[in-house]
Amino acid sequence: MDYEAIITNIGHFGNYQKKGRKLTECIVLVIQILCLFPLYFIKTSEILIVLRFFGGISSVGIFSTSFVLALEIVPLAYQTIVGLYSQIMFSVGELVVVGIAYCTQEWHLLSLVMAVFCFFLLFFIFGFDESPRWLISTGKQDKAEAILRKIAKRNKKESYVMLSEKPCEKKTAAVNGSFGDIFKSKILLNRSFNIFFNWTAVNTVYYGLVFGSATLAGNLFGAQMKSKFGVGLPGIFFGILSIIAGLLSLFLPETKGCSLPDTFEEGENIGRTLEHTKLSFKKWAKKINSN
Numbered sequence: 001m002d003y004e005a006i007i008t009n010i011g012h013f014g015n016y017q018k019k020g021r022k023l024t025e026c027i028v029l030v031i032q033i034l035c036l037f038p039l040y041f042i043k044t045s046e047i048l049i050v051l052r053f054f055g056g057i058s059s060v061g062i063f064s065t066s067f068v069l070a071l072e073i074v075p076l077a078y079q080t081i082v083g084l085y086s087q088i089m090f091s092v093g094e095l096v097v098v099g100i101a102y103c104t105q106e107w108h109l110l111s112l113v114m115a116v117f118c119f120f121l122l123f124f125i126f127g128f129d130e131s132p133r134w135l136i137s138t139g140k141q142d143k144a145e146a147i148l149r150k151i152a153k154r155n156k157k158e159s160y161v162m163l164s165e166k167p168c169e170k171k172t173a174a175v176n177g178s179f180g181d182i183f184k185s186k187i188l189l190n191r192s193f194n195i196f197f198n199w200t201a202v203n204t205v206y207y208g209l210v211f212g213s214a215t216l217a218g219n220l221f222g223a224q225m226k227s228k229f230g231v232g233l234p235g236i237f238f239g240i241l242s243i244i245a246g247l248l249s250l251f252l253p254e255t256k257g258c259s260l261p262d263t264f265e266e267g268e269n270i271g272r273t274l275e276h277t278k279l280s281f282k283k284w285a286k287k288i289n290s291n
Contacts (some may be wrong), residue, residue, distance in 0.1 A: 021069040021131045028061035029122045036118065039111035062118075063090065072133040073151075080256075137263070187268045194248050201245035205238045 019027075035055030042048055067086050071079050097114070104110045129151075135144035182188045253271025261267040 020134055021065055021072070022125065022128055025062065025065045025069065025125050025128075026122060028058045028065060029118055029125065031055075031058040032062060033115050033118045033122065036111050036115035040108050040115075069128070069131050072131040073129070181264055185264065185268055187272075188264065191252060191267075194252060198245045198249055201241045205242055208234060208238050 032055060035051045035058060039048070039051055039055075042051070067083070070082050070086055074082050097110075100113055101107075101110050104113060129147045130143070132144040132147050135141070135147070182192050255270065258270060261270055
């Protein structure tokens, strides 16, 4: 699952810049429906593997795209709250799936029900607006302002503020980029692989603990793991992997209180500017003194 997430993020990087968040979300939803609906009818394991593979990729894309869209449509002060709320809803969604699985008691029917859910979600997404931040970064300032005016009207506000926490010219030049541009910057390359490793570690430990919790007698996955690696080895591996990922995360820049980068240059400079360094040092010193 963790490698699927990496593939998804790599593939969607260009889509975010060229097509927009909303269209990307619709595309991954269509892929998910096309992978879930046939599962109700299939009889061969080969087709099952193919559909589950692409279904897994699209499922990560659905969450990551909607997560980015949610963060980019709110001001900086609300991004932490919105991010936490999104993660809470992810957990709630897993509980909902468990409830549906308990009621259906059969994975073919479960796949059909989930396809229906995604079908309704697809039509729901059409009512969403495009990310104002993405529109600004691609030079579509007028469309961004129109969306923000509509948001202000719905919230019964007489005015609105641009979501870009920095001055923005009316004729903003479109920002073009691709995943390959990351390899041109040593800073972005190191940070990207650091995040990739952390994502891999989090998912590996998460799914490892999920499978390890199924300790009922006769469990196929638990029996195979114990027979191949022993009882304690998986836990030791998960612990070491978590420690390495935690230490590497210390080399990532602090982003709290900072505007999100819209360009590669801003991505390189975050954590390097004097203002950001002073802010991080003050927060660190305040935390030390309070203890």
